[in-house]
Amino acid sequence: MDRLLKRAEFLAAAKGARSARRGFVVQALLRPDGDDPGPPRVGFTVTKKVGNAPERNRIRRRLREAMRLHGAEVARPGTDYVLVGRREALGLAFADLAADLRGALKQVHRDPRPGGPAGGRRKPPAVSGPSDDPSPGGTR
Template identity: 55%
Template sequence: MKARAEFLAARKGRRLNGPLFFIEALDRRDDGAPRYGLTITKKVGNAVVRNRIRRRLREAVRLGAGADMQPGHDYVVVARRELIGVPFETLAAELSQRIQRGRTKRDPQRPDGRTQQGRSGT
């Protein structure tokens, strides 16, 4: 993802919080390839630090987390400062775990394709 509008649209989706980053995931309602974008603000550090974080996140997606992403979804990873000091294996595992936790199943009975979420019982 590169366009600002795509990043802003992803904010309307689910938010998956974690200690190193959070992920905003949006179901685009199509069967296209999953897309992802990275956001690293100036609060995290200078350009050298931000670029290093960006490279580490891209590699983590390439090596494993990309396979966990659902078709037809957009993912925006917003990095936190703590990410820079974490071993790469921990980063990759956390990213995969966070994406897997956010997986949803589309309900063919609902016109918008979302899952039925509500309470059942008395």
């Protein structure tokens, strides 16, 4: 697996599918690469709200190792993933963290629309208003 390094790549992945878990959030976006999709790419981020630098680094290391060991089973070629760490990642058993990662990756792959999977971000259903009914008194 390759790494995401540029801010634009992280921002693009944020527009794709997402799956939240106790210790992290996974964001995924299918790259429009054409015939050769290339290997999956992964980026890791932990905000300063989570804790001080050593805590953030520990969270990043745990997520990186879980992805290295278990993400290759589920990650798809041609997809960019961003793992956003949460403080709870420090308290979770590593086996639970890895199981959550596998489940989150499977969830973001459920909607294979081009331009990116649409995991949890869906448009609300259209609400029909009074202007939708052409008859003034209701049904005929």
